[in-house]
Amino acid sequence: MILRFAAVVVAALVVAGPAAATCAHPKTSLSYLEGQIMCPTCHTTLDQSDAPAAQRIKVFIQHRIDQCASADQIRAELVTNFGAGILAAPTHKGFDLLAWWLPIVGVIAGAGVLAVGVWRWSRTRDGDADRGPPDLDAADEQRLDELLAKLD
């Protein structure tokens, strides 16, 4: 009886063991994270690297995914281990926010400068049109009269 019970327990462990090791409902995937994490030795993202260090990090990520860790959790653990440089993009908080906002501010400022420039340029041209052609000085006027006289 005891032997039969032990056999059932062993069989259950053999069947359930691998299943327990793998998360039934993973919260993220390796392919999702690969493009967001840098290989620390080759300075490309993991999806573009087969360096040993990159491979070990991929194994770590897969291991954590199998334990049902979320993408945020895995990223945080990698930052703790490797520093913020392991992330391919800066975070959306604190000083790193500057990296996201500065380009937008730069584009808006550039567009503003361009708009003001175009506006001022167009106003100058309108002003020129209102003014008409510049007045001729006496010498030019005399030459023009002479030329016109020749044509007559």
Next chain:
Amino acid sequence: MRVAKLTGQAVALAAVAGLLGLLVWRLTHRPKPPTIGGPAPNFVAKSLDGGSFSLASVRGKPVVINFWASWCGPCKTEAAELEKQWQRFRGKGVVFLGIDYNDPTGDARRFLAHHGVTYRTLLDGSGSIGDRYGLTGVPETYFVDRNGRIVGEHILGPITTPRWSDAFARGVQAALDS
């Protein structure tokens, strides 16, 4: 209008000057690898067994600094030999420091347990210590004398190869002799 124009030009000039300054600063502050006879760059790092460790805290003792990583094949080759050398020289006051470079901590622990490494291991996950030492790869080994100066030869491979095993012996001796 003229004031606005001058202000705009001044701001643009300041921005360009700032960027230029940043570029110059980056170029002039690049870490240079330590030279033999020069001071060993100091560092403070987390120890694998908890707490932090500063190289300056072992000033007065000969130090062997070995950069390694669990994903590095040659590091596996030399791990047992390094442990052997540590056991050989620890009685003479030589400090061995293993610096785990760009490595997941869990892998590092497994590596150390597998190879029976017992000397102090420091974590350099971000690679900043390696950068300060001008690391070109792993494993690499430096020797620091009692005065905090780099001595011997900068070992650029596993100490188990004939070329580097002699250099290792000379390096430890140079650190001891200072």
